[in-house]
Amino acid sequence: MFELSPAQLAQYEADGYVMVEQLFSREEMDLLLRIGKADRKIQLDATDRSDSQGFVTRLTVRNTLESDMYSAIARCRRVVRPMEQLLGGEVYHYHHKMMLKEPEVGGAWEWHQDYGYWYNNGCLYPLMASCMIAVDRATKANGCLQVVPGSQHLGRLDHGKVAGQTGVDPERMAQVLERLPLVYAEMEPGTALFFHGNTLHRSDANLSKDSRWTLICCYNAARNNPYKEHHHPCYMPLEQWQDERVLEAGKAHWAELEQALAQGVVAP
């Protein structure tokens, strides 16, 4: 079973993120990409997020886990076990989202912390983290994630309206960038970035000819159950799947999509 090493845990503690190369195989990512491109449902359910330049990025958020390939990844031990290590105990699925950053149109994200938003959902502690998995290659040119190492130690910063999005106070952000470096998290397909809910991150618009799709799986510590109901789930035990089930679920998912395509209907 994959686990983060003491050195990787120390890196997360210092930097607020840790990158794990090839957490998923090329075969798994090729299949996920094929599924994503053929999946009318994720396109139909996608919401738009505009940036200040008028570029629009699309994302499809899921609060529940099913038997599809996206859910199999969010449930699999390769992702969940490191999350348990990082959050210090049992975790539950908070949501997952496919980020469909399309060539030449995919918009930018302003500087923010995920816990900047999740705080408002009744989660008292920042015992929350995400795993971003590169489905396509993510590069500087197609708008890969940018992170500020060590920024999780700043605690939660005030968020407000920034260029039409909810972002960190720009005056404070400028000061942060005077003191801390900025890192472009370039990733090959299958590489995963585990990052803390208070790690500052953003991304540029995708002006390149290559799409930049990622799957982001987000978790909350079981002991950090929100004190109020909101649009993401409260604690519910997470059924963890063996890693092999990712490919099995993907193959079954693809077969379902192929059948739906042949019948000219949208797969459920």
Ligand SMILES: O=C(O)CCC(=O)C(=O)O
């Ligand atoms: O996909 C990206 O580039 C950024 C996404 C992000 O920051 C988020 O979902 O919180």
